[in-house]
Amino acid sequence: MVSIFALYAFWFGVTVLKEKVLRPGILGLLTFLGLAAVLALYAWAHGAGYLSHPVAQVIQIIVGALIVLFTLSMFIPIGRNPKALEGTRGMIEGEPETFNQKNTAFNVAHVGGYGPDVGKKRWALQSQDIFGGIYWTLVMGLRHQVDGKVNPVKQREGVSPEEITREIKRMAKYAGADMVGVTTVKKDFTYSEAFSYEESKLETGPAVTTPVELNHKYVIVMAKEMDYEAVNTTLTDKNERNLAEVGKAYYEVAQVAVALASYVRALGYPARAHHLRNEQIFHVPHAVDAGLGEQGRFNYLITPEYGPRVRLASVTTDLELVEDKPIDMGVQDFCINCRLCEINCPSHAIEAEKAVVRGYRKWPQYQEKCFSFWVSGANTFACTLCLKICPWNKPRFLVHKISFVVATRSKLARRVLYYMSILFYGKRIRVERVPHKGEVEMPPETKAWGK
Numbered sequence: 001m002v003s004i005f006a007l008y009a010f011w012f013g014v015t016v017l018k019e020k021v022l023r024p025g026i027l028g029l030l031t032f033l034g035l036a037a038v039l040a041l042y043a044w045a046h047g048a049g050y051l052s053h054p055v056a057q058v059i060q061i062i063v064g065a066l067i068v069l070f071t072l073s074m075f076i077p078i079g080r081n082p083k084a085l086e087g088t089r090g091m092i093e094g095e096p097e098t099f100n101q102k103n104t105a106f107n108v109a110h111v112g113g114y115g116p117d118v119g120k121k122r123w124a125l126q127s128q129d130i131f132g133g134i135y136w137t138l139v140m141g142l143r144h145q146v147d148g149k150v151n152p153v154k155q156r157e158g159v160s161p162e163e164i165t166r167e168i169k170r171m172a173k174y175a176g177a178d179m180v181g182v183t184t185v186k187k188d189f190t191y192s193e194a195f196s197y198e199e200s201k202l203e204t205g206p207a208v209t210t211p212v213e214l215n216h217k218y219v220i221v222m223a224k225e226m227d228y229e230a231v232n233t234t235l236t237d238k239n240e241r242n243l244a245e246v247g248k249a250y251y252e253v254a255q256v257a258v259a260l261a262s263y264v265r266a267l268g269y270p271a272r273a274h275h276l277r278n279e280q281i282f283h284v285p286h287a288v289d290a291g292l293g294e295q296g297r298f299n300y301l302i303t304p305e306y307g308p309r310v311r312l313a314s315v316t317t318d319l320e321l322v323e324d325k326p327i328d329m330g331v332q333d334f335c336i337n338c339r340l341c342e343i344n345c346p347s348h349a350i351e352a353e354k355a356v357v358r359g360y361r362k363w364p365q366y367q368e369k370c371f372s373f374w375v376s377g378a379n380t381f382a383c384t385l386c387l388k389i390c391p392w393n394k395p396r397f398l399v400h401k402i403s404f405v406v407a408t409r410s411k412l413a414r415r416v417l418y419y420m421s422i423l424f425y426g427k428r429i430r431v432e433r434v435p436h437k438g439e440v441e442m443p444p445e446t447k448a449w450g451k
Helices: 002-018 022-047 054-073 082-091 105-110 116-128 130-141 161-175 228-232 242-266 283-289 331-337 340-344 367-374 385-389 398-409 411-425 444-448
Strands: 179-184 193-195 209-211 218-225 271-274 310-317 355-357 360-362
Touching (some): 002 398, 082 283, 082 331, 105 116, 130 242, 161 179, 161 218, 161 242, 218 242, 218 283, 228 242, 228 385, 283 310, 340 385, 398 411
Antiparallel strands (some): 179 218, 218 310, 271 310, 355 360
């Protein structure tokens, strides 16, 4: 059994070095050498007859049994969370409240709620990264592509909901989605009013909103993976692609949502895309109910396939579909023990303890604190530090996949994964904040808006 652990340590070290992460790779290889030395010492002692004494044999049996039991316990489903299988219903505690979209941090900043300087930076910092500026602008260009005419002739009459659901998921993945799930639209997670970028005056306000009237029954939630290496270089001297990667993922998943909504309308059913810049629903809680993952301490979705490295968009429709079920990955239990995103958040925006927020028990995240850091430096816009430090944020090579498979099943495995993450990857990460270079140009879309 020790030899298996030694080979796993070697495999881990080599894999992580290929991922260009130095510290855990070196420590993995050192662990392999240490375990190999133990095996060599054991073989020598056994050959020399030092382990033939009855007491020594009993000790070997006990130690061997403990190692086997420890290994087996990593695969036994201990410490499951039945509430996770209820999705957002398992989080209800109190009277749910809806939320006005004008109160999101970005929209508050848009109309000068944090001061005119912050409002301007909220947009202008996109131009610090060429691709970042391009992708964020392209997302804005899809604002008016979310809805359209419905084919008056229904194309799938007589087709079962199971079959049409498989078709919709297949088309979503064809269009570029990495994950797709289906659930029903939840009023608690639908904005009470939608914010208008065009009518709300930039930097000065007031915010202009319109009541949301969303009567669709189903929501198709889609996720797009973000590049591991780009996220892993956030807020370092190599932070060249982080903003671009966030914008790129949002743009790509927005394209998928717009395309899929058009596809559903072509089948003869109403459908509306919801993506960054024009959305009427909260994506994360709907994604939880659609079985794509669980909501973590930092309020992002944590998925089995990609951890928190995803961006979301959705399509709502009246096309009759089959709902997916929420899943239990052990995230809630893991996050209670792990506070890495909280202690590494530069703005202290993540709470240590859960609280009831608009009728749901979750970890609060103070968006104004988070946003204040986003605009504090030339490389802080689109900060993904909490995603970077999260132990679930690993590329799903087989060596990592094995760790996460056992972590989703066993409470003991989750504890081991956490402490191994601390040991190999460290508890704190270095943050390098690059100062602003002075005035930066506002993106093109803002020039059409009134002051």
